[in-house]
Amino acid sequence: MVKYKELEGKNIVLGVTGGIAAFKAADIISRLKKQGASVKAVMTKNALNFIHPLTLETLSGNPVYHDTFEHRANAWEIDHISLAKWADVMLIAPATANIISKVRCGIADDLLSTVIMATIKDVLFAPAMNTNMLYNPIVQENISYLSQKGYGFISSKSGMLACGDFGDGKLADVDDIVGHLARHFENREGMNGINVMVTAGPTREYLDPVRFISNPSSGKMGYAIAKECADRGAKVDLITGPTNIEPPENVNIYKVNTAKEMYERALELYPNCDIVFKSAAVGDYGVERVEENKIKKSDETLELVLVRNPDILKELGRQKRKQILVGFAAETENIEQNALKKLKDKNLDFIFVNDIKRAGAGFEGDTNAGILFTKEGDKMEFAIQEKSGLAGSIVDVVLKQI
Numbered sequence: 001m002v003k004y005k006e007l008e009g010k011n012i013v014l015g016v017t018g019g020i021a022a023f024k025a026a027d028i029i030s031r032l033k034k035q036g037a038s039v040k041a042v043m044t045k046n047a048l049n050f051i052h053p054l055t056l057e058t059l060s061g062n063p064v065y066h067d068t069f070e071h072r073a074n075a076w077e078i079d080h081i082s083l084a085k086w087a088d089v090m091l092i093a094p095a096t097a098n099i100i101s102k103v104r105c106g107i108a109d110d111l112l113s114t115v116i117m118a119t120i121k122d123v124l125f126a127p128a129m130n131t132n133m134l135y136n137p138i139v140q141e142n143i144s145y146l147s148q149k150g151y152g153f154i155s156s157k158s159g160m161l162a163c164g165d166f167g168d169g170k171l172a173d174v175d176d177i178v179g180h181l182a183r184h185f186e187n188r189e190g191m192n193g194i195n196v197m198v199t200a201g202p203t204r205e206y207l208d209p210v211r212f213i214s215n216p217s218s219g220k221m222g223y224a225i226a227k228e229c230a231d232r233g234a235k236v237d238l239i240t241g242p243t244n245i246e247p248p249e250n251v252n253i254y255k256v257n258t259a260k261e262m263y264e265r266a267l268e269l270y271p272n273c274d275i276v277f278k279s280a281a282v283g284d285y286g287v288e289r290v291e292e293n294k295i296k297k298s299d300e301t302l303e304l305v306l307v308r309n310p311d312i313l314k315e316l317g318r319q320k321r322k323q324i325l326v327g328f329a330a331e332t333e334n335i336e337q338n339a340l341k342k343l344k345d346k347n348l349d350f351i352f353v354n355d356i357k358r359a360g361a362g363f364e365g366d367t368n369a370g371i372l373f374t375k376e377g378d379k380m381e382f383a384i385q386e387k388s389g390l391a392g393s394i395v396d397v398v399l400k401q402i
């Protein structure tokens with residue numbers, strides 16, 4: 001048996017739903033117990049038709065929950081809240097199309113769906129169902145929606161299904177499920193003790209108190225990186241220009257407007273940083289003279305003199321001691337050459353470059369694509385994908401260097 005230290009002492013709520021693979025819940029519990037985890041099982045009404053709760057109760061050494069209104073000895077505890085808090089992670093295995101689709105809609109009409117709604121911990125689904133059900137566009141859309149919202153999925157495998165069909169939809173092997181959970185915790189805790197600084201969003205270069213020059217950066221890529229690092233246990237300082245999106249939880253937010261403000265804050269926080277992700281779209285030029293009062297229109301043309309803003313990243317590169325610097329470049333031409341030049345000029349360890357003319361890789365969308373270069377000359381290409389998924393891949397590559 002492979003021993004995963006990450007599972008030792010973890011509390012796992014196992015949701016069991018009504019598919020033929022429900023009997024495998026017994027094996028999952030027994031393996032998790034052997035890894036040193038504690039398991040509490042919650043069964044749906046349909047799951048009770050496939051496996052007796054006594055089996056899961058005996059293997060887990062804990063009561064099995066299935067009724068929201070069951071009267072327990074410790075009646076002052078509300079099961080769905082105490083389970084939601086007790087869990088370090090929730091694993092739904094097997095997960096039917098029904099539970100996946102209910103969660104997507106926010107339905108909480110039995111104990112399991114209510115615990116899933118009530119928890120702020122990660123929830124991983126291991127789907128098991130007939131191939132046609134799995135590939136039903138509604139189910140696929142629900143899986144994709146939940147993935148975007150941060151729910152995890154342990155892919156089913158191909159094989160002979162209970163209905164006699166051959167195809168995808170078989171519950172992942174129990175070994176794979178246990179390994180996936182271990183990797184989940186490894187990722188979640190892999191950045192404990194690491195200080196990360198992320199810059200995100202646009203800057204504003206003011207002409208007068210109400211007008212400014214800016215760009216359409218949404219901040220989504222930087223926020224996704226900040227969230228990814230915080231979820232993995234890092235201490236994250238997020239310096240953000242003005243955005244319209246919710247900042248991630250568990251990060252220190254520093255709001256700035258101008259490139260100069262971002263420069264000052266970045267330099268102040270820099271000495272304590274281990275890794276910097278410089279994803280902000282910083283204005284290269286600011287207005288030489290910012291008018292104190294609103295500029296009045298006249299019949300004359302208005303001439304503005306723009307002066308260079310400090311290159312924050314270049315300065316960080318100059319002052320670099322122990323830090324790992326990750327730059328971002330949005331390019332429209334000579335993508336690779338420009339990125340490599342910046343990597344060298346700014347003394348970076350990595351640069352992620354995207355071609356903003358390419359559909360799905362722009363400033364404002366939810367997706368991105370691009371190339372990550374290392375200072376050693378390695379090159380990794382990333383296809384169009386959700387910014388959240390891409391953030392995970394970029395962080396994975398950077399962590400290998402520590």
Ligand code: C5P
Pocket residue numbers: 199259278279280281282283284309310311312313314326327328329330342
């Ligand atoms: O030179 P360019 O602006 O294309 O470089 C992009 C990278 O440099 C990004 O990581 C961006 O956050 C950073 N940058 C900066 N200060 C500037 C301009 C860009 O830190 N004034």
